[in-house]
Amino acid sequence: MDLQVFGQIIREKRNAIGLKQEELSIRSGVAIKTIHSIELGKGNPAIKTILRLFDTLSLDLLVVASKNNQK
Known part of the structure; x- marks a missing residue:
């Protein structure tokens, strides 16, 4: 992939549901630096x-896999 x-898919979905990186980090248990790097x-x-x-x-x-193949 x-x-x-x-990273673009993650960022677009996060923005679409109105979450900041910090909020996604708290909800997912993934470090904010990792989310930033992924995006x-x-x-x-x-x-x-x-x-x-x-x-x-x-x-x-x-x-997500199908979107990745389309881009």
Whole structure:
């Protein structure tokens, strides 16, 4: 998966539901620095981190994967 696209999807969903990075961090248990890095398309997040973000943002892995293939 393209990390730039993945980060963009996370940022767009977070903004769409009106969360700041800090709020997403608190709700998901993922460090704010990690969220910032992911949204910039940097780093290589662990699957546990990805699943926490998906759960918090109500994202579906198949939907994200299909969006990644379209971009």
